[in-house]
Amino acid sequence: MTIRRVGGKLGSLVLTLVLASALVFFSRFLVPGDPVNFLLRGRKPSPEAKAAVVEQFGLDLPPWEQYFRWIGGMFHGDFGRSLQFRDAVTTVIGDRLPVTAGLVIMSAVIIVVVGVIAGTIAALYRGRFADRAILTVLTAFGAIPPFVGSIVLIAVFAVQLRWFPAFGSGDGFLDTIYHLTLPSIAMAIAFMVLIGKVTRMSMVEQLSREHVHVATSRGLGRLTVIRRHVFRNALGPIFTVGGMLIAGLLVATSIVESAFGIAGVGSLLVQSVNRLDFPVVQAIVLLVVTSFVVTNAIVDLLEPIIDPRAAAGEAGR
Amino acid sequence: MTLLEISGLTLDLPGGERLLHGIDLSVNEGETVALVGESGSGKSLTAQSILGLLPARSVVTGTVLVDGHNVPTMSSKELLGLRRSTAAMVFQDPRAGINPMRTIGDHLTEALRLGEGWSAGRARERAIEMLAAVQMPRPEEHLRQYPHELSGGMLQRVMIAGALVGSPRLLVCDEPTTALDVTTQAQILQVLIEQRQARSMGMLFITHDLNLAASLCERVYVMRDGRVEEEGSARQIFRHPATAYTRRLVAATPTIEITGDEPRASTELVRQPVLQVRDLAKTYPGRGRESVRALANVTLEIAAGEALGIVGESGSGKSTLARMIVGLELPDFGKVIIDDQERHGRPRRRADRLDRARKVQMVFQDPYLSLDPRMTAGEAVEDALRLHHPELRRPDICSRALTLLDNVGLASTQAEALPRTLSGGQRQRVAIARALAIEPSLLVMDEATSALDVSVQAQVLEVISEIRRERGLTLLFISHDLAVVRTVCERSVVMREGEVVESATTADLLTNPQHEYTRLLIDSVPRAAAIA
Known part of the structure; x- marks a missing residue:
């Protein structure tokens, strides 16, 4: 059954990717502007030179054939060539991916840790001061767009206090973490409210369950009851929302990386859109879609581990 | 010996609403006492007060003496001790009352392992012993099962076993058979009676069903609107109710005894279906x-x-x-x-x-x-x-x-x-x-x-x-x-x-x-x- 379930997930993953790739690829034909002009840097090209470039990048083929060439290329790890860097897309993205992955992971960790702790405290003190304070602060933070957060953090912690660098991504593991601290906080601020509120809601619901009452009546301490019967049972929705965060975070990197001058995938996306570097844009968008679908598939597959009833439901009820 | 002695118990919600107006109630060792009332009569609140499980920030006056100790003034540590080894409760709906994400074994052993510091093996043996006591067919196997794999009646046995693992002297049952079928109810009652006798526990049995109370319990308290309306032997309450409310309650309770006032089949020979x-x-x-x-x-x-x-x-x-x-x-x-x-x-x-x-x-x-x-x-x-x-x-x-x-x-x-x-x-x-x-x-x-x-x-x-x-x-x-x-x-x-x-x-x-x-x-x- 589990194999069937994983198989089904993979099938829908492939379908999603095919649809997304087609959408991404053909949308470029709707965008005004001719990549050839960019390739030739605004020079007045001779028709021969222009034809050579068109030929080199396969821009003269009909759209659907270009699409299949692109898809076919992907199967041998060839995502095309970047128009602006004149290098393989895989190389261009691959160079920048580690720092972006680090940024996303760091801010995801901050979001989950802060959100879950804040949401749990809010749930346990529901209706009291701590609850209202946490909700107010989280909601206010949620209204801060990442670019504003970035500017404020740079102004306070980099320029005024000089605790953190304002620019670049650093070398080596610890230095990278040091450099990414402010950017990941800037991204995390806006998203914490989501996890915080879901945690609070889910915990409040579980707190009112009768089995929590029963566990208390058996003489278990409050912390034990909360850990074993409330928190554990509240995990499902937290996982689900957490999985959906990943795509949002990847997109948010484009703003934060630009603000902090980090050479990552996000800033690359902004740059490539500006320069009509379609192969790179397409590859990045596909990367975002893939990571979103894959994280959600993982979350779905984890569900039966959290909730044994889900495992039974899948066996057929 | 008196195991439970409630006197003058009142309960006010934080908003000032009074839900219990001076309850007096007692249960002796080895005795089964029924607490009967309709919804909103305060019978469940009274039961919860015995284990100190009252709603947060509610104001309590009066005394609830369990084995000589007053529950409302207990520290939280004393409360844990009370719930672990002196008094236990069986709840109405076993489907809701047992964590669906944890195994039966976990439900039965967690209080012993985490509360009393028993080893996993010792707690497991105790759990198997208790499952056998409530007549579960395959105790060892059940320990690994999840609640959704068992029927409602089976789960209620598990709930009872869970209440008994700490060898309580007082067992409070809050409508333990209301969510069950009548044939299952009969089996569960049998289990409860056996266990009470085997352990000479005191039992407070809360129910809305007068027939059930009368068939099971020696003494009956009738509650209404947060007050004890009437108290007496089961026979007395049923045969000679003293208050108008109890009389009405007895009259309203349907029985399966043929009394002659039931509707009769029409004598008309052919009627259109x-x-x-x-x-x-x-x-x-x-x-x-x-x-x-x-x-x-x-x-x-x-x-x-x-x-x-x-x-x-x-x-x-x-x-x-x-x-x-x-x-x-x-x-x-x-x-x-x-x-x-x-x-x-x-x-x-x-x-x-x-x-x-x-x-x-x-x-x-x-x-x-x-x-x-x-x-x-x-x-x-x-x-x-x-x-x-x-x-x-x-x-x-x-x-x-x-x-x-x-x-x-x-x-x-x-x-x-x-x-x-x-x-x-x-x-x-x-x-x-x-x-x-x-x-x-x-x-x-x-x-x-x-x-x-x-x-x-x-x-x-x-x-x-x-x-x-x-x-x-x-x-x-x-x-x-x-x-x-x-x-x-x-x-x-x-x-x-x-x-x-x-x-x-x-x-x-x-x-x-x-x-x-x-x-x-x-x-x-x-x-x-x-x-x-």
């Missing part, structure tokens, strides 16, 4: 599992003006049958004939739907769910009238709705009320008025009084019998409760696992049951008569 059900069958395909046979070859008939009872436990197919008669579900085989017209397929067109609705109306179990929360009682009835009588004018509709509400005992002022401001019994009467507005040939009531308190149930049943006398209503009355069916229906059928096992006049069924399952059902009903 309103409903004929022929060989109805339905199987729900189980994806990956065994399929479930909900109905198999059910055949029955109701004559005009007759009331037919359908009795069965959960899973007997009685609700599926009702839904098919109303047209909410389609049979695999068989026919439903109403007023000589065969009904097949789901009514598709508007005219078909209206026609079907005019023939059959249904009153559902839960009046909290079956009324639109944004429609007043009057509007709910008017809505049905407008749909089925487009020729009526507005003032006529209004006055008809008021008449209908009056028929079910609701005043015209209550027509303006939204469902949430009405009590459960009043809501159910609105649902009945709405069904009657259409003047159906057949009224189907599916456990329509099961969620109500006995005194309210008695009122609703009285409304029904009045309407039957006045209008000759034809009724299909579905219930798990033989005693209620006795007071309503001339004829009854007993269903089990989708089949009709016996069909007879209700009086014959109760006095001279032919099928062994019918006998089992009757024997499982708790009887106050046993104490006479």
Whole structure:
């Protein structure tokens, strides 16, 4: 059954990717502007030179054939060539991916840790001061767009206090973490409210369950009851929302990386859109879609581990 | 020796509302005491006060002495000790009361391991011992199972085992059998009685069912509106109730004893059948599992003006049958004939739907769910009238709705009320008025009084019998409760696992049951008569 379930997930993953790739690829034909002009840097090209470039990048083929060439290329790890860097897309993205992955992971960790702790405290003190304070602060933070957060953090912690660098991504593991601290906080601020509120809601619901009452009546301490019967049972929705965060975070990197001058995938996306570097844009968008679908598939597959009833439901009820 | 001594217990909510007004109650070692009352009487709160489980920030005065120690003044550490080894509680709904994400073994051993610091092996042995004590068939295997793999009755045994692992001296049972079928209830009560005797525990048994209290307990406390109304031996409470309230409660409690006041089958020889059900069958395909046979070859008939009872436990197919008669579900085989017209397929067109609705109306179990929360009682009835009588004018509709509400005992002022401001019994009467507005040939009531308190149930049943006398209503009355069916229906059928096992006049069924399952059902009903 589990194999069937994983198989089904993979099938829908492939379908999603095919649809997304087609959408991404053909949308470029709707965008005004001719990549050839960019390739030739605004020079007045001779028709021969222009034809050579068109030929080199396969821009003269009909759209659907270009699409299949692109898809076919992907199967041998060839995502095309970047128009602006004149290098393989895989190389261009691959160079920048580690720092972006680090940024996303760091801010995801901050979001989950802060959100879950804040949401749990809010749930346990529901209706009291701590609850209202946490909700107010989280909601206010949620209204801060990442670019504003970035500017404020740079102004306070980099320029005024000089605790953190304002620019670049650093070398080596610890230095990278040091450099990414402010950017990941800037991204995390806006998203914490989501996890915080879901945690609070889910915990409040579980707190009112009768089995929590029963566990208390058996003489278990409050912390034990909360850990074993409330928190554990509240995990499902937290996982689900957490999985959906990943795509949002990847997109948010484009703003934060630009603000902090980090050479990552996000800033690359902004740059490539500006320069009509379609192969790179397409590859990045596909990367975002893939990571979103894959994280959600993982979350779905984890569900039966959290909730044994889900495992039974899948066996057929 | 006195194990539990509650005196002058009052409880105020943080808002200032007083829920308990000075409760006095005691339980001796080895004694079984019943606490009886309708919803809102404060019986569950009283029970919770014994384990210090009261709502947060509620204000308590008076004393609750458990084994000589006063619970309201205990530190939280002393409370944990009390709950672990002195007093334990069995709750109403085992499905809700056991964490669905943890194994049975975890449920049984966690208090011992995490509270008392027992080793995993020792706790496991104790859990196996307790599961065997409550007669679970395969204790070792059950430890690894999850709650959804067990039936409700099995889970209630697990809940009892969980309460007993700490060897409590006082066991508080809060409606432990209310969510269970009557035959399962009999088994669970047996387990409770055995364990109480084996451990000479004191037991406080909370129930809304006077018959159950009387059949099980030596002494009975009757509670009402946060006060103890009356206290005495079970026999005394039942035979010679001292207060008017208890008298009413005893009178309202239906029994299965034949008293002669039950409705009689009509002597008219031939009457037109309103409903004929022929060989109805339905199987729900189980994806990956065994399929479930909900109905198999059910055949029955109701004559005009007759009331037919359908009795069965959960899973007997009685609700599926009702839904098919109303047209909410389609049979695999068989026919439903109403007023000589065969009904097949789901009514598709508007005219078909209206026609079907005019023939059959249904009153559902839960009046909290079956009324639109944004429609007043009057509007709910008017809505049905407008749909089925487009020729009526507005003032006529209004006055008809008021008449209908009056028929079910609701005043015209209550027509303006939204469902949430009405009590459960009043809501159910609105649902009945709405069904009657259409003047159906057949009224189907599916456990329509099961969620109500006995005194309210008695009122609703009285409304029904009045309407039957006045209008000759034809009724299909579905219930798990033989005693209620006795007071309503001339004829009854007993269903089990989708089949009709016996069909007879209700009086014959109760006095001279032919099928062994019918006998089992009757024997499982708790009887106050046993104490006479």
